Amino acid sequence: MSKKDSNKPSAEAHPETKVSRRKFLGAAAATATGAAALGFPMISKAATPISLRFQSTWPAKDIFHEYAVDFSKKVNDMAGGALKIEVLPAGAVVKAFDLLDAVSKGTLDGGHGVVAYWYGKNSAVALWGSGPAFGMDANMVLAWHYYGGGKELLEGVYKSMNMDVVSMLYGPMPTQPLGWFKKPVTKAADLKGLKFRTVGLAVDVFKDMGAAVNPLPGGEIVPALDRGLLDAAEFNNASSDNLLGFPDVAKICMLQSFHQPSEQFEILFNKKKYDTLPGELKSIIKYAVEASSADMSWKAIDRYSKDYIDMSEKKGVKFYKTPDAILQAQLASWDKITAAKMAENPAFKKVMDSMRAFAGRAARWQNDTNVDYKLAYNHYFGKKKA
Secondary structure (H helix, E strand, C coil): HHHHHHHCCCCCCHHHHHHHHHHHHHHHHHHHHHHHHCCCCCCCCCCEEEEEEEEEEECCCCHHHHHHHHHHHHCCCCCCCCCCEEEEEEHHHHHHHHHHHHHHHHHCCEECCCCHHHHHCCCHHHHHHCHHHHHCHHHHHHHHHHHHCHHHHHHHHHHHCCCCCEEEEEEEEECCCHHHHHHHHHHHHHHHEEEEEECCCCCHHEEEEEEEECCCCCHHHHHHHHHCCEEECHHHHHHHHHHHHHHHHHCCECCCCCCCCCCCCEEEEEEEHCCCCCCCHHHHHHHHHHHHHHHHHHHHHHHHHHHHHHHHCCCEEEECCCHHHHHHHHHHHHHHHHHHHEEEEEEEHHHHHHHHHHHHHHHHHHHHHHCCCCHHHHHEEEEECC
């Protein structure tokens, strides 16, 4: 035996080593068993995995459908096979505007859309997206929804509509453009007589401003513009607008508007189906919604900015800021429309009052707190004088 070998400790020389190792492994196994017994989080595997069939209100190629798929993937990954959500595109089972009824009746287990699409059933739901929201952006509207009483109000509205659904809002959208036009609009009077597409309460606002409004689904807008059935239209964002083909039928896009500056997405579940899910799967869904909200915001910044540059630099689109005179006219029309809605619909007034109370402090805080980012942008990217 070499000197090197003679200095190496052996199990025979130290029998307590084997005993200690056995004790350690036994203790570890006991700890794991005890942890399970004490209720540490574990995903229960059902004998048969639960499958849910969803449909979005968007075409398969649109980024909005991609957001729906992103949400389902988060749920499926975290559920570890215990739950699988399949997301179909608009029209696979029902038309986009029929989604709420289909989910409520159980024709679909769930869906992905926006609350404003159900405006025809109760005008109050359009407040989750349409209008200036008393100066709140989309993320602040979500804050009001989850911490200021909005969630409970929406549940009450759905109950009054006999909709058997569970609604989860997420995904704050950037301000939507005023729309796509054949030529720039410089004053509110330019909207009079235009055949225009929008949805939700924005329908009433643009009608009050003199437009002839047709609330077409997203996939029908560009063909209608191309055939002259519409003079102008708005949809939502640079990526969707680019993909839908707006630059092929119009070269003017007016940015910034108060008709939909604070919209968000909605994930719907059939309530009976949702209530049968185990508690741990409900928790996974809840946290997947929250994670998807953040992820959607980040993806939107990346993708929308790329498509904005693509349309501007490669497709000949001219972007203009909507004149303040038109924005002021929108606010005046909004006040007129909402006053009438509050008088005829108690639920509408409840939502407006709740949102206003939250915005009074939250928007004041945000306006006083946040720096004007344009100053920094102009410092680094603005044209500098020689």
